Structures are given as structure tokens and as C-alpha cells.
Amino acid sequence: MSSTEEADDYQSNGHRFQGVKQRLKDRSRKVAQTKEKTKEILSKQAVKIAQQAEEHESFITKVTHFMGVFGFGGFCFILGARPQDIRYVYCLIYVTFVPLRWIYYRYKKWHYYLLDFCYYANTIFLIMLLFYPKNEKLFMVCFSFAEGPLAWALIVWRCSLVFSSVDKLVSVLIHLLPGVVFFTIRWWDPAFFEAMHPEGTAMRASWPYVGNKSFLWTWLFTVPLIAYSLWQALYFLIVNVLRRQRLLRDPEVMTSYRELSKKAQKANNLWWRLSGLLGDQNRMFMYILLQALFTVATMALTVPIFLSYELHLAFQMLKVSATVWNGGSFLLEVMPRQVVLKEKRKQKVVQPVEENHQQDLDHEKSTEVNNASEM
Numbered sequence: 001m002s003s004t005e006e007a008d009d010y011q012s013n014g015h016r017f018q019g020v021k022q023r024l025k026d027r028s029r030k031v032a033q034t035k036e037k038t039k040e041i042l043s044k045q046a047v048k049i050a051q052q053a054e055e056h057e058s059f060i061t062k063v064t065h066f067m068g069v070f071g072f073g074g075f076c077f078i079l080g081a082r083p084q085d086i087r088y089v090y091c092l093i094y095v096t097f098v099p100l101r102w103i104y105y106r107y108k109k110w111h112y113y114l115l116d117f118c119y120y121a122n123t124i125f126l127i128m129l130l131f132y133p134k135n136e137k138l139f140m141v142c143f144s145f146a147e148g149p150l151a152w153a154l155i156v157w158r159c160s161l162v163f164s165s166v167d168k169l170v171s172v173l174i175h176l177l178p179g180v181v182f183f184t185i186r187w188w189d190p191a192f193f194e195a196m197h198p199e200g201t202a203m204r205a206s207w208p209y210v211g212n213k214s215f216l217w218t219w220l221f222t223v224p225l226i227a228y229s230l231w232q233a234l235y236f237l238i239v240n241v242l243r244r245q246r247l248l249r250d251p252e253v254m255t256s257y258r259e260l261s262k263k264a265q266k267a268n269n270l271w272w273r274l275s276g277l278l279g280d281q282n283r284m285f286m287y288i289l290l291q292a293l294f295t296v297a298t299m300a301l302t303v304p305i306f307l308s309y310e311l312h313l314a315f316q317m318l319k320v321s322a323t324v325w326n327g328g329s330f331l332l333e334v335m336p337r338q339v340v341l342k343e344k345r346k347q348k349v350v351q352p353v354e355e356n357h358q359q360d361l362d363h364e365k366s367t368e369v370n371n372a373s374e375m
Contacts (some may be wrong), residue, residue: 004134013089016027031303039210061165062164063163064166064169068164068278072163075089075090075349077339079184079244082360083184083191084184084190087181087184090125090177090180090181091130092172094122094126094177095171097121097166097173098119098170100166101167102114102116104166104167104368108254109252109253109254110126111248112247113252113254113255114255115235115238115239116235116256117228117231117232118149118150118174118175119148119174119297121142121145121146121149122174122178123182124141124145124227125142125145125146125178127180128142135343137219137223139182140216140220141219141227143182143220143302143306144224144302145178145185145227145305146182147182147301147302147312147315148224148298149177149228149295149298149299150178150179151176151179151298152301154172154176154319154322155318155322155366156294159171159175159176159321159322159326160325160327160330161326161327162327162330162331163325168327176320183313183316185307188349215304216307220297220299220303220306221300224299225295225299232291232292236288239255239320257284260287274290330354350365
């Protein structure tokens, strides 16, 4: 083959390579455009649904209260009649209401809340219950999450059981239901115990094995703490590094830290004073540190709770009592103030419209008088 033919082959191969490269670029560009369009459509639909919900807020509140009361009664019935099915009820509730919450939070610019630890933990619960129900160690990690940080958050952050509010109801459920599920598995479900022990292995006197304290502390404290640290690192990376500029551009976008800081600053409470011990510039670091201390303390408490049926039962009663009490406080103290504020906002919107309408009427009357005088 002559040098000319070799050069022609090389050139043609180069053209083919450039053509393939260009087609790949075009395809990746089309995929990116499709992705952006889909994201834009979903966001618009989320805003549209949320706006329609606000327009019919009164009716939706009544329906929510009605369904919430009957749903809670049905849940209590299943808990007593078929406790082994409670985990499936929990899974159904979670996969139904969390996507709806994302739609509402996307409209409100609260969607970064869905990166909080409670959603991270609940996702692990869902995976364990549906795909790894025989994994004893994973069960103990989930137990630590459910009866540790999630359970105590109900009390510390004053979650309120208010049947007329979907948002508050879902907040209570994602913190309360996991503990109830793992309580039923731990003490009331012999079939689940047997699944943890395949045929051919010696049955242990108690389930899970509680004779070895180091085993308990490893899977109820150490490993869950490592999993929590992984979440904390990912959360910091996403919110404070990757999405930092987005949050700085739009102060209306809410995160847990922003919301807590805003409320604490207004009230000048203990949390605000503690978070400022190292100066205002280090409040984020103090927030992470205080949250980590809270997690360590609550996870350590799961060990005695895991060992005692009486203590675990008392803890369930404490959680439910706290949410009901907070719900009563919300209905009697907070909700009346919210109604007054909403009425004031409506009046501020209606008054300018009425004034403009009155001005138009006065203008029309004056025009008619002038025309009559001219005639």
C-alpha cells in the first residue's frame, strides 16, 4: 500500500472517529435537555398542585381530619389484632406520603428537609423490612435509629399529633411508626424470631442474642453511629458545598439549620446561646456538634430499652403521650394565631382591590355627571 493510500485511510478513520464523537455529544446533549425539561415539568406540576391545595385549604383540612381520625383508629385495631402486619402498613404509609410531601415541599422551597436524617433512616428501614427481614444485625441498627434519634426527636422538637394537618401528621408518623414497628418485631412476633434462625442452627434462649454485651453495644451503638456519621458527611457535602451557592442566592430556600436558627434567634433560647459559644461564624459547626451529641446520647439509651420489655413499652407510651400533648397545645395556642394572621393577609390583599374598584366607580360617576352637564 502506498503512502498516499495510507494517508487517505488514516484521514477517513479520523473523520469516522470525529463523526462518532459528535454523535455521542449530540446524544448526551439531548439527554441533558430532556432531563432539564422533565425536571421543569415536574416542578411546575408540583407548584400547580400545591397552589390548588392552598385554594381549597378549608375543605382539605376537614377531609384530612376525618381520614386521620379513622386511619389512626384502624392502625390501633391492626396493632392489636395483627401486630405482624404493622410493618407493611408502615411501608405503605411511607411510600405513599413521602412523595406527596416532596411535591408540597418543592413548592414551599422546603425540599432540602428531605435530606434530613429521619428520611435517611426511614429509607434504611424500608430496605431492611422488604428485602432483608432475616438480617439480625441490620435489624439492630434499624432499632437503634428508630428508638434513638428519631424517637427522641418527637419529644425534643415537639412534634404534634394534629389530625387536621397532613404535614404535622406525616412528621409524627415518620418519627413514631418505626419505633412501633420494631417494638412489635422485638417482642410480639415469634415468626420473625424464627426467620432469624435458619433450620439446622441451635435456637438461642432469647432473640436477638443478649448475653454478650459487646455484641449489643457494637450493633446498637457503634455501627449505627458510623452510619450516622456517613449521613452527616454526605449532608454537609450536598448542602454546604455542592448547593451552597444555590442557598446563598435564595434565602427563601429552607434547611433544618436555617429554620432552627430563625426560630431560636427570635426566641433567644438555650439552643441559640449554645450554638454561639464559638462565635456567629461557627454556628454551623456547633449545630453539627450538638446534633452529634444528641445522637450519641439517644443511641446509648437504646441498649437498656432493647433489653427490657417494660422499659420499651413505657417508652412507647411516653412518645405517644408527648405527641398528643403537643397536638393539644398546637390546637389551643398556635392554630388560633395562625387563623388571625391568615385573615389579616387576606384583608391586606382584598382592601387594595376594593379601593381600586371604588375609585373606578367614582370615576365613572364623575364622568357621567360631566357628560350630563355638557348636554
